[in-house]
Structure formats: structure tokens, C-alpha cells
Amino acid sequence: MTDPIRVLVIDDDFRVAGLHRDIAAARPGFTALDPVHSLGAARQAIRSHAPDLLLVDVFLPDGDGVDFVAGAAVDAFLLSAATDAATVHRALRAGALAYLTKPFEPRLLADRLDRYARMRNVLSTDRALGQEQIDRALSIMHGGAEPASVSRSATEQLILDGLGDDEASAAEIADRVGISRATAQRHLSALATRGQVEVRLRYGTTGRPEHRYLAARR
Structure with a gap:
């Protein structure tokens, strides 16, 4: 199981900071640290808790949130009335x-x-990234449509890369690659038809068996 994404809210408005913390805490795969209300406290929290993502107000009592983000070396969203x-x-x-x-x-x-969580899934790999994966990560974060450069075959290659040498379900592959489960299922079925992946069934104590996928041995 992957570690939850740690979020630190930096906002001098206690009520707003609490609201933003609660939104982050409610998202699957995230955990929210206690909010801080100044950049000084934020620096200490980063040293102590190593957050993965900062939610930063622009105007703070001891400095500028934009300048802070530029030097923080931590992923960040900026939230402001400006x-x-x-x-x-x-x-x-x-x-x-x-x-x-x-x-x-x-x-x-x-x-x-x-x-952001889906983008991290695409970029969480020790392998070199292809242009399609980079385009997909950027598209996911910024809300664009699927990049034109990502064709059906390119998507299937992303799925094979995400599968690696492991056995996984369609939902697990979707999470790794940053696509919907339905898209992963569709492409996995096509790959299975062509013999590029093997399909195995895992039987639990109740209910329907789970389909598991494994890259076919060459």
C-alpha cells in the first residue's frame, strides 16, 4: 500500500485553514497535517513532517507565499483572493x-x-519517462483532454509499463498509470486478446472472482 500524500495548509486565517485541511483530509489517499499560520511555522513544519504538498496563501503576516513556494522545493498550490x-x-x-x-x-x-494524486501515480516510477507519460501527467494536473500524442498503442504501452513484472487488477493498473478503471479494463482486454497479457482469476471467500493481469512471457 502506498503512503498517503501529506498535505500542509499555510494560511493565517484559522477558519479558512481549517476548511482547507478538512477538504484534504477527506480525500482518499491523503492525510492532512495540522495547519500553520505563518511562513516561519511552515518552515519548521516542513523540516519536522516532510509534507508532499503545500496549500499556501499568497499574503501571509511574515512574507510572500509566492516567494516561499519558489524556494520551498515542495509541490505546492497557491490559494489567494488576488x-x-x-x-x-x-x-x-x-x-x-x-x-x-x-x-x-x-x-x-x-x-x-x-x-495531483493521479499525476503522482504517473510520475512514480524508477524508469525513464517517455514523452507520452510526461504529456499525460501534465494533462491530468491541468485538466486538459488526453494528449493527441497518446494513441491507443501508446496508452497500452503505458499500461504494460505500469504492469511491469507484477500481477495486478485493472483498478491497480488504473491507479498506477493515472487513467480510469474503465479505460484500463478496455485496454487490458485488448492486450489479453492479442496474448500480450495473461488473465488469472483470484477467488475470495464470497462474490465473483477478481481478474488479475500479468505481462505474458516472451
Whole structure:
């Protein structure tokens, strides 16, 4: 089982910080650290707890959130009431993976968190990344349609790469590759038809057997 994604909220508004913490804590695969309310406290929390993702306000009592993100070396979203183009441009230049304008609906942050988790799944590999995987990761995070460069055969190659030498279910492969379970199931079925993957059944104590997939030996 993969470790949960640790999220640190940095916001000087205690109520807002708590709301954002609760949204993160409610997402599957995430855990929310106690929010902090200044950049000084954020630096200490990063040293102590090594968060994976920061949710940072732009205007903080002891400094600028954009500058902080630029130097933090931690994935980050910037959340702010500032909507001027200069601030948004600075945020993107600083490396922010998302910019959410306050106030926003909870579902908007939940969506960006889910996208971030899927992007991490695509990039969590020790193997060299192909252009298709890089395009897919960027597309997932920024909400675009599936890249035109990712054809059916390229998607199937991503699935084979995600499968590796392991036996896995369609849901597990979908999680690793960053696609929907239905898409993974469709391509796995096509690969099985062509003999590129083997299908095995795992029987539990009750219910229907689970289909497990394994790359065919060459």
C-alpha cells in the first residue's frame, strides 16, 4: 500500500485553514497535517513532517507565499483572493501546480487534489519517462483532454509499463498509470486478446472472482 500524500495548509486565517485541511483530509489517499499560520511555522513544519504538498496563501503576516513556494522545493498550490495577472504569472513562474482564487467551492480544491494524486501515480516510477507519460501527467494536473500524442498503442504501452513484472487488477493498473478503471479494463482486454497479457482469476471467500493481469512471457 502506498503512503498517503501529506498535505500542509499555510494560511493565517484559522477558519479558512481549517476548511482547507478538512477538504484534504477527506480525500482518499491523503492525510492532512495540522495547519500553520505563518511562513516561519511552515518552515519548521516542513523540516519536522516532510509534507508532499503545500496549500499556501499568497499574503501571509511574515512574507510572500509566492516567494516561499519558489524556494520551498515542495509541490505546492497557491490559494489567494488576488486575481491580477501579475500575481498569477508570478505563481506559475514560482512553480505552483495550481492557483485557486478565494473564495472557491470545496469541490474545486478536491478536484485539484485528486488530479495531483493521479499525476503522482504517473510520475512514480524508477524508469525513464517517455514523452507520452510526461504529456499525460501534465494533462491530468491541468485538466486538459488526453494528449493527441497518446494513441491507443501508446496508452497500452503505458499500461504494460505500469504492469511491469507484477500481477495486478485493472483498478491497480488504473491507479498506477493515472487513467480510469474503465479505460484500463478496455485496454487490458485488448492486450489479453492479442496474448500480450495473461488473465488469472483470484477467488475470495464470497462474490465473483477478481481478474488479475500479468505481462505474458516472451
